[in-house]
Amino acid sequence: MRVNLQLCVATLSSSLVLAACSEADPPAAGDGSSSTTDANSTGAGPVTPNPGTPDPSATGGTGADTGGTTDSGTTSTGDSDDDMGGMPPVGFDLGGLPDAPKVPEPIPDFDCDDVPESFVSYQQIAGPRGYHGLEITRSGLMIGSDGSSLIDSTYAGDWGVFIPGIGQGQQMDWLPDGDLAHATSNGAITRIRLDGTTEVIRPGVNGYGVVLGPDEQLYITTGNSGNTVQRLDPISGDIETIITSPGPTLHSVGFSVDGTRMYIGTVGGGGVMYYVDFNGAMDPGPTTIFTTDATTGGSNWHDAVAVDACGYVYTTDYYSSNMFRVTPGGDGVLYWNPADNGHYPHGLVWGTGDHGWQDDALYFPQPYDSNNVGELVVGVPPATFEGVVSNAPPHL
Secondary structure: OOOOHHHHHHOOOOHHHHHHHHOOOOOOOEEOOOOOOOOOOOOOOOOOOOOOOOOOOOOOOEEOOOOOEOOOOOEOOOOOOOOHHHOOOOOOOOOOOOOOOOOOOOOOEEEHHHOOOOOOEEEEEOOOOOOOOEEEOOOOOEEEEOOOOEEEEOOOOOEEEEEOOOOOOOOEEEOOOOOEEEEOOOOOEEEEOOOOOEEEEEOOOOOOOEEEOOOOOEEEEOOOOOOEEEEEOOOOOOEEEEEEOOOOEEEEEEEOOOOOEEEEEEEOOOOOEEEEEEOOOOOEOOOEEEEOOOOOOOOOEEEEEEEEOOOOEEEEEOOOOEEEEEOOOOOEEEEEOOOOHHHOOOOOEEOOOOOOOOOOEEEEEEHHHOOEEEEEEOOOOEOOOOOEEEOOOOOO
């Protein structure tokens, strides 16, 4: 006996129909299966599990409803009108359960009123090596030079040789396609791919500071004796001089939070740092003094520029071995005085927040201490912070 389930549901108050509903056929047995795929991502070249100091040289299932059991112990198939008492209850097929509503990830926030007055902690990281440049891959490998080769290392200290014999090199930054742009020892700006292959983007640049701008162009200072900032197209290799110093040598660069302002560290400028504002077409305005506070002793050699989410600018001075922090309004203070010049930060890069690298910490090469790498927790996320920032101090 078969009864229309819609009729049953609509007229359950009738004892006759209720009895008929109890005789409705059970749903057909079926089975299903599911599987999962493990997708692995790859980053830089293989890491040798060798903690310590580098030598510079768902299955699914099936189920079936077999029906009920009569008083006599025989199994009923549910097709007999004469055996109503042995029928299983009606199986309402509700279909697949709806997906649970997706709860959006909370948007991180940072209040600039909570910026610590001083750094939180310092430590040296075992494994990584850095001469003047460092970067961290998405898979959590820090890439830097031991003075001869590029070394990759985890935060835990497992390391390996990434590209042997490439030399010391200067600074580096990520390109939009995931390759690195590196000012290599031969004077070129060189593309470093994570499979270990290389390609010259532009020879003879003799760059030191290398930063990717908001327009996906490279902004490069031209070595210790240069007085310019050049803009290099990483695809075509075309290069142009866009900024010429009105005074001391231009040496290190970094962009503001919104990418419209460049901060420039100098050599021999009495603590002078400049800023240059760009319009929507990335044409630079005048070179203007940002601060004269980034020095102790009256001279300076700014080897790095880094900017946090609140607009504070960090720079390091070779002559004093100190790190300075400058407010967006141009007021600079001595921020970190290392125990000795061996701990001097010769370059700055922010952590990623993954694989152990803290996103409120600056990492830096220490070439005067066997190319070790230091971590300074500052308690503020980087300029690239993808959250909501409140109470940021005003700019000049």
